[in-house]
Amino acid sequence: MTTTESRTLTYAEAVREALSQAMEADERVFLLGEDVGTYGGAFGVTGDLVHRFGEERVRDTPISELGIVGAAVGAALAGMRPIVEIQFSDFTAQAMDQIVNQAAKIHFMLGGAATVPMVLRAPGGSGTGAAAQHSQSLEAWFAHVPGLKVVMPATAADAKGLLLAAIDDPNPVIVLEHKLLYKQSGVVPQSPARVRLGETAVRRDGTDLTIVATGVMVSRALEAAEQLAATGIEAAVLDPRTLRPLDSKTIVDSVTATGRALLVQEAPKTGGFMAEVSAAIVESPAFGHLTAPVTRLCGLDVPIPYAPQLEKAAVPQTEDIVKAATGLVNQW
């Protein structure tokens, strides 16, 4: 194990460090998006990068999501490594043709003759009172499209390591950050170490049940696991990190050992990504080891409401995870 300098950074700073190290290392890498320059990004992620790399490589754009993503697709096809910031993941809806019908399919349609090595970063999730058009968790849309890779970093270290791996990748990668995580701090290596795409992280070991969680739900699941441990329930907590390609083997192995799976996502239940995880478990050799139904704990099937008390009620909180896990273990 080589030692590497680490220090504490916020998730947003970790993203910025990945961007700047990639730009230093490879002149093909450039950023474009709304307010990424002088303003420093709507969530302050790009910060001072415009002063370090100039307006050509940290490119402010008009409000034109479809045009921005299309420009990235074209630049990637022509040999660059563009990184797009879409200000809120909800606004990807305006760029969907370029993401789904162009970026995802060009490599395949051309029989492998061209690649589209681009990254699209966007903050998702609720919790800030930004209401229905600025708070969605849309990962399942993207994970459903062959040709796209989808990443959801849950820690500062992964925000850096997964983004660097996404930049290296010859395919279009959607990196869905969470706006509640931007200010959370964690230990982040100084070196531009990559976190390989497609590896589920075991955040905590446990014997009684397996909790699989994504995005901001990972830290809530870990808090819940602490509380569960005090009552004698040992929960394993797994963080897929990459939704596509999904490392289901790590999940299946864990569920085989514990016999129970609780799948937690912020996005609404119907058609959500955890349905995919559930099916992956049930279709695997873990099936014969199940001592309980595979159970999903998800956001309600509602648009995210504005009022704080409604917003809280719309998505799983730590105590909901504790309750669901306790029921799963005690009833089954």
Next chain:
Amino acid sequence: MDLTGNASLARETLRTMWTIRRFEEAVDDLFARGLMHGTMHLSIGQEAVPAGACLALADGDYITSTHRGHGHCIAKGARLDAMMAELLAKETGYCRGRGGSMHIADVATGNLGANGIVAGGVPIASGAGLAVKLRGGQQVVLSFFGDGAVNEGAWHEGVNLAAIWDLPVVFVCENNHYGMSMSAKRAAKVDRLGDRAAAYGIPGVTVDGNDPQEVFDAVSAAVARARAGDGPSLVEAMTYRWKGHSKSDKNLYRTREEIESWRERDPIVRFERAAITAGALSEEDAAECRDEARDRVRAAIRTANAAPDASAASLTDAVYAGSQS
């Protein structure tokens, strides 16, 4: 019609502008004290646009609004208490606490809704215009949007549809110089966004958006064309927002001097002086408009604050219309 010369029009215009100003100052204060959730986009400094534009509309006409929509709402006649209740996350708010500032709609007064998606309301306005045309109605649809919206695909598509089908729509661009931090000058190659109309074969003008009279005149002419079946128009109103884009704006993209120079051109103060000079209003009349605005805003806060908080018990209702839940 002469807004500064006619006593009742002058009073109405002034009252509307002061009400918008006071409402937003109160909202700003509530947010600053941590009493308001989410985020806010304030239009302080831009009051002349909604005041002048909505004065040119008749009852039954529609508007579509934006994330910076408090002024449009108020000028179209929305209830202040229901607006304030929405911002305070109350069950009595326009959206029962589900929408917040960015999504207030008041279908009763023809306001089809504020929209958090820039240019989202533009094709919707064309669609409402299509409905009017299909029904053989006389209503007009006025679509408010900012300078930031004119480079969205939805804007071009919505304007083009209204143009080719001669729909009764008035497109009003509130050019406040910045789309969040992007200068309108850097976001478009044309000097005047009003000139974009030519590309769609419709009339376009650029007016002083800090003068309710100029806005009123341009929008009135466009409304008359629309009602006569002559199709849509584009009105660009030049104005300025004094406050940041939303709540965490460090104003790095503009200078304090620039903000100050526009504060000197306060549309409300300017109109007040003009109306007094023209003899339409006395100093006392102007003070009365101010007091009335203050009292209405205070009453709205009192009423809204006393209302019950939005309840999570019925959160999943109204995701679908009808009996399905």
Next chain:
Amino acid sequence: MVAKEVALVMPKMSMTMTEGVFVAWHKAAGDRIRQGDVVCEVTTDKVDMEVEATVDGVLARLVARPEDVIAVGEPIAYVESEADDLLEGLFDAPEASGPVPEEPRAPEPQPVRAAEKRGVAAVPAARRLAAERGVDLAALTPTGPWGTIRVADLPAGRLAKPAPARGRAAVARRMTPSALVPQFVLYRDVDLAGAERARNGASWTAVFVHVLAAALRAHPAFNASWSGDTLVRHEGVAVALAVDTPRGLLAPVLTDPDLCGLDELGSRVADVVSRAKAGKLGLAELSAPATTTVSNLGGLGVGAFQALLTPPQASALAMGAVERKVVPVPDGVGVRLRCSLGLTVDHRVADGADGARLLSTVQELLDGGLV
């Protein structure tokens, strides 16, 4: 128009901001300011932000100083102003920010009862184990939801896979740090004749929880923890009770058990032990901070033993079996009801003699009718 003092508050400047750090004034007391003027600078989330005056007037008093951390809505200065207060002081109540009361969560949809179907409902693991052991599923009584056979409904047999040791990890996490604590043990046989007359049906466990708590209250130096390099004294006494359950060792906490009567404590202890065994303890009872622990292995035939400290607790009491023992009495030997106690003590908190004195107090309390 009357000039009055208007508070200029630490403004909330982002969706998630709850406090700001004051950086510097750009205006001085006595300066005339206009609404929108930048009056000072604050830092929030590592970003410097300019604060604008909310009203026209004269900056009367500066409250905030550089480096001050100020909650959103708290005053940073006062402005002499003639401006109308649009909020009419409605929100000037002491509560600076209004947390929204917790609402009940929207009701979860109830699972629909599975339709009756032929065959036996069983979880996959139960089906697999039944096949391995030649058990007829139809002959079993289901206890799971929807009338489903759970693994627990199978007759005990050779377990196909060793059941994970329940709660071992929790014990490991809790007790490993104990190895870092310098601890010693004092043994003393206590006489229970007086307590036997006074206990009135309460269990011996309840009796010792009661007297240990009272003794700690009489020796406050023991009701403490060593933290870093200082002694932290605890206000109240809270006794964790080690309970052997099917889930492994659980230690529910009884706060101030010496402040209620022994009858009441007896039923409290009985209740908590039965709920611990049934897995029905609340999170609060398990996670409340304890200042000592009582373990009783007498029921399992243990005569005397040494308990380990559970950091940060500074003491632990181990009870052996309560039994009649032959003991020397004046003029010969007699038979007395006795119990061997082991008192484990954190040496950083107290010395051997202190522990001996604590045990003497325990004996006095037992003799003194448990008052």
